Amino acid sequence: MDILPILVTLKRHKTAASLIVLQMALTCAIVCNALFLISQRIDRIGQPSGLDEDRLVMLQIASVARTGNEEAQTQTDLQTLREVPGVQSATIVNQVVYAPASTYTSVRTQPGEGEPNLVASNYYAAENAIATMGLRLIAGRDFAPGEFVGTAAANEENPVIPAILINKEMAQQLFPGESPLGKSLYVYGNVPHQVVGVVERLTSTTPGANLDLGQSSLILPIRPSYRGGVFLLRTEPGQREAVLKAAAEKLLHNSPGAKRLVRQQQLLTDLRSAYYRQDRSMIQLLAAVCVALLVVTAFGIIGLGSFWVQQRTRMIGTRRALGATRGQILRYFQTENLLLSTIGIALGMAGAYGISLLLMRQYELPPLPAVYLPVGAVVLWGLGQLAVLAPARRAAALPPVVALRG
Numbered sequence: 001m002d003i004l005p006i007l008v009t010l011k012r013h014k015t016a017a018s019l020i021v022l023q024m025a026l027t028c029a030i031v032c033n034a035l036f037l038i039s040q041r042i043d044r045i046g047q048p049s050g051l052d053e054d055r056l057v058m059l060q061i062a063s064v065a066r067t068g069n070e071e072a073q074t075q076t077d078l079q080t081l082r083e084v085p086g087v088q089s090a091t092i093v094n095q096v097v098y099a100p101a102s103t104y105t106s107v108r109t110q111p112g113e114g115e116p117n118l119v120a121s122n123y124y125a126a127e128n129a130i131a132t133m134g135l136r137l138i139a140g141r142d143f144a145p146g147e148f149v150g151t152a153a154a155n156e157e158n159p160v161i162p163a164i165l166i167n168k169e170m171a172q173q174l175f176p177g178e179s180p181l182g183k184s185l186y187v188y189g190n191v192p193h194q195v196v197g198v199v200e201r202l203t204s205t206t207p208g209a210n211l212d213l214g215q216s217s218l219i220l221p222i223r224p225s226y227r228g229g230v231f232l233l234r235t236e237p238g239q240r241e242a243v244l245k246a247a248a249e250k251l252l253h254n255s256p257g258a259k260r261l262v263r264q265q266q267l268l269t270d271l272r273s274a275y276y277r278q279d280r281s282m283i284q285l286l287a288a289v290c291v292a293l294l295v296v297t298a299f300g301i302i303g304l305g306s307f308w309v310q311q312r313t314r315m316i317g318t319r320r321a322l323g324a325t326r327g328q329i330l331r332y333f334q335t336e337n338l339l340l341s342t343i344g345i346a347l348g349m350a351g352a353y354g355i356s357l358l359l360m361r362q363y364e365l366p367p368l369p370a371v372y373l374p375v376g377a378v379v380l381w382g383l384g385q386l387a388v389l390a391p392a393r394r395a396a397a398l399p400p401v402v403a404l405r406g
Helices: 003-011 014-046 070-082 129-133 168-174 240-252 268-275 277-311 313-321 326-363 372-397 400-405
Strands: 056-063 087-093 104-107 118-124 137-140 163-167 193-199 217-220 230-235 260-267
Touching: 003 014, 003 326, 014 277, 014 326, 014 372, 056 240, 056 268, 070 087, 070 230, 070 240, 087 129, 118 168, 129 230, 163 168, 168 193, 168 217, 230 240, 240 260, 260 268, 268 277, 277 313, 277 326, 277 372, 313 326, 326 372
Parallel strands: 118 217, 163 193
Antiparallel strands: 056 230, 056 260, 087 230, 104 118, 137 193, 163 217
């Protein structure tokens, strides 16, 4: 019953009504896409790496001069690190998750120089790597002691590396619906590497940064030397900081006659935090934009509602004198706001879709899921009703005599 009088009234206030509609539309379009981008960033930050990050520390050592036998020195370093109090196990790898550098390699299921089946993150790992990193084997076995080779052997033209571990994602891409165990893969030359195990999860060193390459990862039983590797230590609970300090001191004095420097020593959780710093900043920025838009929209509705109450004092008094209750006056203004909000939200949904298409073209983002449109609509409907409530209550509280005098 109130819609017809509302439409008649709005025709006399086209400019103010249009401003509210446009403000609602703009807020809806931006908030829907911002919520989607925030959700994406939160999902990215929350993705597990597969490593037991809360118990891992990493160290990188540089030597001013080359030692006589780097592989022997590396094994001595590992033995020294395993004797540090608080260390459960130690290994050395060529790269670590969240590090700035990343090594990828082409993988084929058949020998030859044709197009690779996929490109995967390539991990070299020494003994105890699976246990140290906390990776979970879901099929097959770990590397056997006799399967490890040094970097010198791996750099040959067709190196003989009999075994390989792959992650679950890689197994599903290469062998969908089949067991990958016992299958041959070709990473270096035409010598096959047999898949002996599958780990549940192991991301690339830069998770989420190379979406076109996917998250396939493989592990080869190649022992990096300390000059090109990263020491990983699995510690007892609560011992990470103490282990990190003690391990760095041990390594500095573990090579008599050769001056060594600690290039990097960090908790893996600190590496993760630094890696996702920009994502957290983006979440905070987008959240601030959403809050600012909602606050501005709310104040716009409150201001317009208060203005209209003053402009319609006589109309309110007339309706009250004709028998309208306070509840009917309150519903009148709430219905008016609901009508304007609905028009604005409908336009905003179209705008949200347009912004999504622009982001898809410019930044290769996925399309805006439809679920965010009703979420944005409910938020704005609720905001509109809350914002108009105070002016509407003031209007409903006006006594008929006072309103008619005004």
